[in-house]
Amino acid sequence: MSYTIIVFVKQVPDTQNITGQAMKPDGTVNRQALPAIFNPEDLNALELALQLKDRYQAKVTVATMGPPAAAEVLRNALFRGADDAVLLTDRAFAGADTLATSYALSKCASKIGKFDLILCGRQAIDGDTAQVGPQIAEKLKLPQISYVEEVLELTETSVKARRAIEGGYEILESPTPALFTVVDANEPRPENAIRIMKYKKAKTKSELAASKTSTYVGGESVAEDLETKAAKGLLIREWSAADVEADPGRIGFAGSPTKVKQIQSVVLTAGDYKAVEATEAGVSNLIHELIEDHTLG
Amino acid sequence: MSEQIGNVWVFIEQEGGKIADVSLELVSKGTELAAKLGVSVEAVLLGSNVGNCCDTLFQYGCKKVYLADDPRLEPFTVLPFAKVIMDLIKEYKPNILLFGATMKGRELAPRVASEKLAGLTADCTDLRIDDFDDKVNKKFYKNKLMQIRPAFGGNIIATIVNTWDDPQMVTVREGVMKMVEPDPSAKGEVVKVDVALTAEETVVKVIERMRQDKTVNLKGAQIIVAGGYGVGSAENFKLIRELAQVLGGEVGASRAAVDAGWIDHDHQVGQTGVTVRPKLYIACGISGSVQHCAGMSDSKKIIAINTDPAAPIFSVAHYGIVGDLNQVIPMMIKAYKAKA
Known part of the structure; x- marks a missing residue:
């Protein structure tokens, strides 16, 4: 028995290391100035899938929704051990909130076909909502286990996992197929040198077309090249909204009930500021002042 | 247009019959929002043998508690909770539904929102009632819930509005809303809820559970x-x-x-x-x-x-x-x- 595991990943701006240059003069964030990275907890989800692949036999398909450049995280997943990759990309997906995103990804999962598990990172660092995983589960009518740390057992019909709860943990058993959201509880394996050599040539259709127009050398057409790539397992499948039969009214901006009314940059100010000397006298005066105004009892 | 709008609901989180602070914070905030809308704040309480929580909820401002008391609702698992809440939403049509942005709230709320096809904003730090003039779609919305949250790693603050059908759903961070003083004489109504679960919602079994109450009380510290x-x-x-x-x-x-x-x-x-x-x-x-x-x-x-x-x-x-x-x-x- 071989299992099929889908891992949904996201390419995100590195919001945890925002530098001065990344803020525009009007106080908004300049996404272009931020490095695009593999969402950290999605790497944990991928690692969990690869551990299952090591333990049982499993085919790991990694998929993402994003702009054409998001193929980068798919290649990275192939470098680490994923078997194949799907890029869901279409201008019609733009402006999606979590409801529209989870709908699109659920359609993507259905097109990938039969699977035993879907793994997602708990949340992405650009929005921190943790909503897309549970919403994909609901769309596909799957049981969900959130905050998974470890899979204890996978069988043809069920899965047993340990997950974090507030102040402790639980061991849950669920029938498969099921969806997990995964927390930062494992150490994602690094990219494998041999796999890099092979999969750096893995491309999407758009990437192949772009390379043809910019550095045209050989005589073969994109179509021929696609076939060759596919035969070698080096084609990253690229699907549009139509390819996954997504209802246009439920994706992108149109399919998103939440609208952003206003964005403000965070300006932190304390009002009064007093510099205190790092001396016995300075500190003593400060403590005296805090006792006087009843801050300290 | 004098369409009757629904009430403000708060999902009550409890562990062993003890109500989570964040739920009482949300009842307090919900009371304020409800007053602004001319409706009342009501609690949705699920669990097993949790009826004793109702009085506390009345004291903090709830006019009504929807009480789903059933052994299958203890300990908390997502699917049965989502089903019970969904059934309640369909029957009573609340205008606003507040969850704590706790581990439970953050896995439950999206499941419910997805099924209801409602918008959901995570981790709000402030809530307000205001009008929304959607210039892009040329629509004007009166008395909507302004859902204010940090985004982009906390570098920006966004105000989000849900423009689709009610309820307007949010999760709210713990400790940001102020709890009101309870009124010991306050009374309210308990609505007992029939818990209708199918095999589909009870497929996930809890085999083992280990938890301890937090020993650190940062929120209450002076x-x-x-x-x-x-x-x-x-x-x-x-x-x-x-x-x-x-x-x-x-x-x-x-x-x-x-x-x-x-x-x-x-x-x-x-x-x-x-x-x-x-x-x-x-x-x-x-x-x-x-x-x-x-x-x-x-x-x-x-x-x-x-x-x-x-x-x-x-x-x-x-x-x-x-x-x-x-x-x-x-x-x-x-x-x-x-x-x-």
């Missing part, structure tokens, strides 16, 4: 002494603990110190930890990332101790001490012991 990466080691946290103990406060920490393994996550203050607003917050060796400041900048008095005069923590501090915490903290202990 004084917090917090250490960051500048503390340098787990060993050095002794100094932070000592100052906290002398001043009668709790020990807090930045994410960097928690990630370094020097102190337990229960102590973490900030966007991925607890939001606090004590009388006094002493930040020791904390650089002051926006994520950390988001969780403590409402403290009444903030003292920052850092060797780096350019550390952002100084921009939220009321008192800044540029210096080595290993020297400054003993001075503070000595000065306090001498004065108090």
